[in-house]
Amino acid sequence: MTDNIRTIFNRIAPVYDQLNDWLSLGQHHVWKEMTAKWSVAKPGDTSLDLCCGSGDLSFRLARRVGRNGQVYGVDFSSQLLEIAKKRCQSQYPQPKITWVEADVLSLPFEDNQFDAATMGYGLRNVTDIQRSLKELHRVLKAGAKAAILDFHRPSNPQLRAFQQWYLGNLVVPIANNLGLKEEYAYISPSLDRFPTGNEQREIARQVGFAAATHYPIANGMMGVLVITKA
Numbered sequence: 001m002t003d004n005i006r007t008i009f010n011r012i013a014p015v016y017d018q019l020n021d022w023l024s025l026g027q028h029h030v031w032k033e034m035t036a037k038w039s040v041a042k043p044g045d046t047s048l049d050l051c052c053g054s055g056d057l058s059f060r061l062a063r064r065v066g067r068n069g070q071v072y073g074v075d076f077s078s079q080l081l082e083i084a085k086k087r088c089q090s091q092y093p094q095p096k097i098t099w100v101e102a103d104v105l106s107l108p109f110e111d112n113q114f115d116a117a118t119m120g121y122g123l124r125n126v127t128d129i130q131r132s133l134k135e136l137h138r139v140l141k142a143g144a145k146a147a148i149l150d151f152h153r154p155s156n157p158q159l160r161a162f163q164q165w166y167l168g169n170l171v172v173p174i175a176n177n178l179g180l181k182e183e184y185a186y187i188s189p190s191l192d193r194f195p196t197g198n199e200q201r202e203i204a205r206q207v208g209f210a211a212a213t214h215y216p217i218a219n220g221m222m223g224v225l226v227i228t229k230a
Ligand SMILES: C[S@@+](CC[C@H](N)C(=O)[O-])C[C@H]1O[C@@H](n2cnc3c(N)ncnc32)[C@H](O)[C@@H]1O
Pocket: 005, 006, 009, 050, 051, 052, 053, 054, 055, 056, 057, 074, 075, 076, 077, 080, 102, 103, 104, 105, 119, 120, 121, 122, 125, 126, 127
C-alpha cells in the first residue's frame, strides 16, 4: 500500500504544481498561506513540513522562520523532492531548507526538536493517521503547534454533492488528458475514508495533543487541523 502511494506521487510529480493551480483556480496558495500562519512558525524557529511534495508549504515556512531559522521538508517521493530542490535553488539562493527522503510514519528525528510544523494534503494519504500524528507529537517541542491542511467533506449535502461532481467530472477528466486518470481518481475514495474534522480532533487528543481545533475552509470542502503539544 505504501509503495502504491509512493508510485502514484512519483508519477504525478511532473504535472503536480500545474494541476494544483488549475484544479483549485489558484486557491491552494491562499489555503497554504493560512496553514503556514496557523503553525505559528516565527523567526529563528526550527520547523517541519511533513509530506512536503514539491515544497509549497516548506517555502512558506522558510519565509516565516527567516535566515536564523531552519526548515526540514520530509517526503517519500524522490521525484517530488527533486522538484522541490530545483524550485528551491531558483527561488531561494540561500535557503535553510533541508530536504529529507523518509516515511512520515517513522521520522528520522530525535524527540522534541521542532518549534512548528505543517502538513498539506498528506494526512489523507498516509496509511496510518494515528501513527502519523503520534510521530509528529514525538518530534515537536512542548508548546509547539502543527497545522494540517487537507480536503474535507462538507456537512451541507449540496456542497458535498458539488464536491463529488467536481472531483468526478472535472478533476478526473483533466488528469485523464495528462494520462493520470487513476492517480487522480483515488482522491474521491480517499476523502470518503478520511475522518471528519471532529474525528481528526479526537485522534489528535488520543495520541497526546493537548489542544486540537479543526477549521473548515472553502465552504467546508477543505479544513485545517491545528494541534498543540502540551
Ligand atoms: C498531495 S501531495 C501534497 C504535497 C504538498 N504538501 C502540497 O501540499 O502541495 C501528498 C504528498 O504526501 C507524500 N506522502 C504520502 N504518504 C507519505 C508517507 N507515509 N511518508 C512521506 N511522504 C508521504 C506524497 O509523496 C506526496 O508528496
